[in-house]
Amino acid sequence: MTNRLFLIGGPSHAGKSTLAAAVAECLNCRCISTDSLAKHPGRPWRDPPEQLPPHVVEHYRDLSLDEMMQSVLTHYRSMWTPLVLPLIEGRERLVLEGSALLPELVAQLDTQNISATWLVAAEGVLGRRIKVESDYEARDPDKRFLIDKFAQRALAFNRFINEEVSRLSLQKLEVGCETSVDDLMVRLGVAGSP
Structure with missing residues (x-):
């Protein structure tokens, strides 16, 4: 693969x-999670x-669910320029x-030398994994109430990402209950698996 940067x-x-x-x-390259850059209320x-x-x-x-979605989207947008973009432009x-x-x-x-994809979960996957x-x-x-609210937000975010990726004609990979990492790597186009 010739891409310098993989965004997932x-x-x-x-x-x-x-x-x-x-x-x-x-x-054989470094992996960074945006979660390590700035925390939003995560798993409850x-x-x-x-x-x-x-x-x-x-x-x-x-x-409310709408308030949680607005909060997390505002947080992610505020991270972009000071924290995420410098890594992308490095x-x-x-x-x-x-x-x-x-x-x-x-x-x-400018997506030259960048591969960007989004994982979108099939119906029922996120709820089962969270539980x-x-x-x-x-x-x-x-x-359980807090976990249920977290799951609601995760499902709403999954729908949001699915709609946005489709609207912008970007790459997505659907993840099912039986989807393996090897399957995703093949679909992503990364030759071989670890």
Whole structure:
């Protein structure tokens, strides 16, 4: 592959981090997550004894779905120029992944030597993955409420990304329950797998 930069966007739990790590390993280059650049209230669960910060609880407990979507989109747009764009414009060969890679912003780039794709989850995939990772069944009703709100936002973001990628004629890969990293790498066009 001759691309210097691989951008992999999409919703939480679509498999961005797993795919990005595999691509970076295959191409022997660095992998960075936009989550490491600036945090928005993320997953509303922690492994004991770690407690959820109060602002994370308040975010999911108090905001409507529309408010959560506006909050996360505002956060991602505010990250673009000071944090994400310098990595994209750098000279390093890199795999950059994260939900902050909004199609509307990536579409404005000179895409020479850049491969950009978004993972979009098929119906039911995100909800199942979120419940498994959060150990949903073992949580109390208050924690389940927060996880349900997070899942609602993830599903809304998945729909948003799917619509935006289609509107802008950008590349997307649909992820199903049985989709493997090897499948995604082949579809992405990265020769070989780690």
